[in-house]
Structure formats: C-alpha cells, structure tokens
Amino acid sequence: MNRVISIILGCLITGIGTLLLAHAHLVIGGTAGLSLSLSYLMGIPFSPTFFVINIPFYTFAVLRMGWNFTLATFAAVTLLSCITGGLEHWLFNGFAVAPWIGATLGGGLAGLGLAILFENRSSLGGANILALYLEQKYNWNPGYTNCVFDSIVVLSGVYAAGLLRGLYSVLAVIVISSVIGYCKSRSAKRAQILSTATEL
Template sequence: MKNLLNILLSCLLTGAGIILLRHAHLVTGGTPGLALSLSYLFGASFSVVYLAINIPFYLLSIRYMGRSFTLKTLLASLLLSGITAVDRLLPDFLLPDWAGALLGGVLVGIGLSYLFINGSSLGGVNILVVFFHQRFGWDPGKSTFVMDSLVVLSSLYSVGLLKGLFSILSVVILSFIISRAKGRIVLRRRQEILGETASPPVS
C-alpha cells in the first residue's frame, strides 16, 4: 500500500510539472515530451497521445523488466494520464518560459526519481533508462539527459527555437535531480533482487 501511495504522489508531482510546462507551451523529454509535442502539433489530447505512444514500450518492459515493473509502470502511466486530463478543468493561464522550465523541470525530476525508487516508471524512454541502468550500470540522469535532449530537438518544429532552448533547460534540471537520486535507485534495485523489505535510507 505504501508503495502504491508513493507512486500516486510521484505521478501527482510529475503531472503538475507537465501541466506547468504545457501552460508555458514547452516540452520535456521522454514519452511525455513527445506526447506534448504531438498534442501541440495536431491539437490532440495529451493523455490519449501519451498512452498510445507507450504501447510498444510495454512489450519491451514485459520481456526484459518483469511483470511487477511493467504493472507498476502501466499503473503510473494511467495515473499520469488521468491527472493531466484534469488540466481541461483548470482556467486557462500562461506561464513565462523560464518559470515553466524551472518549476516544470523540478516537479518532473522529483516525480520521476521517486517512481524509479519505487520500482516504476512512466513508460517509453523511462523504460529504456531503467533497462540501461540495470543492464549496463549507466547513470540514469545522464541517460535521461541524452534521450530527452533528442526528444526536445525533434520537437523544435512544434514549439520553435526559443521555447526549445527553455525546454532543454527543463531537461537539464530534471536530469540533475535524477542523477542526485541515483544512490537510492541503486539501493532499491538491490533490495528487490535480494528480496529485502527495508526502506532505503533518507539522504
């Protein structure tokens, strides 16, 4: 139950960050960033596009990451989709580019970090990040930065150069936060492997 509540809190933080990025008309990295870009481009719902993009990655997750991780990731994806859909009920507002990049990057970075710590992800690129970390020991923050930057660069057509630069700033912020959480992510993975139940220490 505690694990599920942590995943819910992580999705709330990530969803809030994505909503702020959307109101600054910025993108972020990973599947959420790609879904934001496509939603701007085609005027489609972020929630629907996000879930559709994730389908191929669930198959990869089942094959290499196991049933528990895949189910938690599917749960997190559905929660995020529902949370971001609430944005339609909020009054329309605009955020300055710097505020969207800073606040959105911090919230998404914290949310993703706690998802990784609790053995989950938001699907898509996040699955690849966790896979590379477990298989090759690659720093999840650096992997996130590289792949997220590629997503942002591919989104320049829909948001423009200036907003693209601020979007990269949000990626730098969230990648730094994930890198800082690397130790707890590694510890959590070791506990899962060893079948331990102790919670990771608060750093």
Template sequence: MTSGFGRWSATATHHSPLEDAQGILTGALMVTIGLSILAHLGFVTGGTAGLALIVSYATGWNVGIVFFLINLPFYGLAITRLGWAFTIKTFLAVACLSVLTALQPEYFTLGAVNPLVGAVLGGVLIGYGLLALYRHRASLGGVGILAIYLQDRLGWKAGLTQLAVDLVILAVSFAVADPVAIVYSIVGAVVLNLWLAVNHRPDRYIAA
C-alpha cells in the same frame, strides 16, 4: 534469476503494495503538475511525455491519451527484461498520469508564469515525480523503461541516459515549437535529468 523488479513482498528492502500505490500516485501527480506548467508556457520536455506534447501541439489531441498510446510498444521490453511487477506498476503510473493530465484543465489552471522560472520549476517537479516512481520500481514508460533497464544491467545513470535521448527529442520539437521556447525547454530538461542523475542512486536507496 528473479529480477528485483519482480518482487512484491513487503520487507525492510521491499515496499508493500500500499506504499507502492502511494508512491505511484504521488509521482504521477507531481509529473502532471510539472507538465501542466510546461504545456501552459508552450514548452516541451523529453521522453515519451515530450513526444506526447509534440504530437498534441501538432494535432490538438489530448496529451494524456497520446502519452498512453505512445507507451504501449515499450511494455514488451518491460515484461521480458524487468518483470511483471515493474510492468504492472509502470502501466498503472502511465494510466494515472493519463487520467490526471486529462482532468487537469478542469481543476488546475495557471496564470502568468515567468518562462525561466516555469522551465526550472517544471523540470524539478517532473524530476521529483520520476524519482518517486523509480524508487518504487516503476516508471512512466518509454525512455524511462530503457533508462532503468540500462542502469539495472549496465550501471548507466538513468538521468544521463534520459538526457541524451531528451536532447534528440527536443531537437525534433523545433518543427512544432518556437525556438525561444525550445531554449527554455532545454533548460527544463537539463534541470530534470541532472536532478535524477544526482538523486537516483540505487546504492543509496535499496528498497524496491
């Protein structure tokens, strides 16, 4: 049976390609701003974005390029389990985020930011961005692909699945980040994933 992720038709319950493009670009932009706040403060986040930040801190490599490369192995699951439409939109979302994060230092810089405010604001912005992507049947790859698959197949809340994985990633980040920064990072991760757990409800929002 064809997965709901594989439908491209524009109907009352399915977005048109133009609507998908708007949602993907907006979601990627919001996540970019949220990540820039966290990176500016030396914080990390969960998921593949968090892994990309950890690698970037450890190596000095561009976080956007690292993020793109980390996501490549996850596309097999997306293609076989969630369909080509979901995979293509996710690939485009990842590509948009990679480009935007690479360009961000040239066009958007930050001054002094209160750590607690930055952690909460970064978590909310990333949560909003992911919610926009999820509602257009896309993700930012990696953990997002797994979380959406488990929610679609088993009914597990995507936000709670991501929170469990994110806490493991944040534990690993103690190797490259200051412990105080990790505490703030955990605050941001909790805000992000609780936001998704509360607001990402397929039974309330059925457009694909």
C-alpha cells in the same frame, strides 16, 4: 501499500510538472515530450496521446523488466493520464506559464516525480523503461541516460515549440535530468549507509 502511495505521489508531482511545461509551451523528452509535440502540432489533448504512445513500449518492459515492473508502469502511465486530464480541466484551464518558470519549476517537479517512480520500480514508459534497464544491467545513472534521449526528442520538437522555447526546453531537460541524478545519488548513498550499519 507504501509503494502504491509513493507511485501515486510520484504521478501527481510529475503531472503538475508536466502541465507547467505544457502551459509554458515547452517540450520535454521521452514519450511525454513526444506527446506534447503532437498536441502542439495537431491540437489534440495530451492525456490520451501520452497513453496511446506508450503502448508499444510495454512489450519491451515485459520481456526485459518483468510483469511486476510492467504493471506498475502501466498503472503509473494510466494514473498520470488521468491526473493531467483532471488537473487540466479543473485547475490549468486557460492558465499561462512563463517559459523560465515552466523550465525550472515544471522541470524540477517532473524530475522529482520521476525519481520517486524510479525509486519504487515504476516508470512512465518509453525511454524511462530503457533507462532503468540500463541501470540494472550496467549500473548507468538513469538521469544521464534520460538526458541523452530527452535531448534528441527536444531537438526534434523545436519545430513545434519554436527556437526560444526550444532553448528553454533544453534547460527543462537539464533540470529534470539533474534532479533525477541527484535523487539517485542520494538513494545510493543512503542504501550504502544502511548496508554498512547492518554489517556493524
């Protein structure tokens, strides 16, 4: 039950952060960033676009991460799509956000939400799946892995957002990755302390 509550909380926080980024007209990495770019260019809603883009990544998740992780990721993606759709309609309709607020506050919330999902063996698909796989196999920090992939997506999405907002988008990626990396380090230290206490 605690895991379910944590995943819901992670999706809610990530959803608010993503909408702040979207209403600042910024681009982030991963499938969320790709979905935002498509929504800017094609004028289509973010929520269904985000849901559809993630479908191919579930095959990799099943093969490499198992059904438990895949189902949790599918639930998180579905939940985030519903949350962003609902918040967009009820709270963020016509709501404009300054780029620097979107990059810092939106990026910070998105990073925190993703960190909560990672901590509970869930993700939002796409590069998140690969980041967690590389963490399990090679002990790579998922924040750094996400930063590399996110930067590639952001650079490709500068055309959709414009140069200035593209620079703010890079700042958002740095904030997101820094928050994930910080939370991961804190979690690892906490686990080490608990392990040491148990041995004593």
